[in-house]
Amino acid sequence: xxxxxxxxxxxxxxxxxxxxxxxxxxxxxxxCFTKIVGATDTTSIYHVWxxxxxxxxxxxxxxxxxxxxxxxxxxxxKDWMGKWHVEITTEEGDLLGKKEFEIHKIExxxxx
Numbered sequence: 001x002x003x004x005x006x007x008x009x010x011x012x013x014x015x016x017x018x019x020x021x022x023x024x025x026x027x028x029x030x031x032c033f034t035k036i037v038g039a040t041d042t043t044s045i046y047h048v049w050x051x052x053x054x055x056x057x058x059x060x061x062x063x064x065x066x067x068x069x070x071x072x073x074x075x076x077x078k079d080w081m082g083k084w085h086v087e088i089t090t091e092e093g094d095l096l097g098k099k100e101f102e103i104h105k106i107e108x109x110x111x112x
Contacts, residue, residue, distance in 0.1 A: 002088045002097030003037045004034065004035035005032065005033070005088060005097045005099040006033045007019065007020065007099055007101045008030070008031050009030065010031065011033060011071055014069050015033075021100070021102065022103075022104055023102070023104070024103070025078060025103055025105045027076055027103070028075060029073050029076060032049070032086045033071045034061075034069070034097075035068070035069050036067070036070070036096075039063045039068060042063070043090070043091065044061055044062045044063055044091055045061050045063055045089065045091070046059065046061070046088070046090075047059045047071075047087075048087045048089060049072075049074045050086070050087065051080050051082070052083060052084075056074065056080075057072075057074050059072040076103060081103050081105055084101050084103060085098055085100040086099050
C-alpha cells in the first residue's frame with residue numbers, strides 16, 4: 001500500500017522537502033514522494049501525473065523492499081496552472097493511492 005504520498009519541491013536525504021498542496025507557477029519542477037509498505041518480491045509501481053484529466057507523464061519505479069521510498073519528478077510548463085493529481089498504481093493498473101494538488105499564478109505586488 002502507499003502509506004505516504006507527498007507532493008514537494010525537493011527531495012533531500014530521501015525525505016520530501018517543501019511539501020504542500022498548492023504551489024506557485026514559478027516552480028519549474030515538482031516531485032511526488034511515495035512510501036510503499038508491504039510490497040512482496042521485487043515489483044514496480046507507476047506514478048501517473050495528470051493535469052486536469054490529461055495524462056502528462058507515466059513513470060515506472062522499481063520497488064525492491066517491502067518498505068520502500070521512491071519518487072518521480074515532473075517539469076511544469078508555465079501555462080499548466082490549475083488542478084493536478086498523481087495516481088500511484090501497480091504494474092497491473094490497480095490504484096494504490098492518489099494525491100491532488102494545484103498550481104496557482106502568484107500575483108506580483110504592485111510597484112510602489
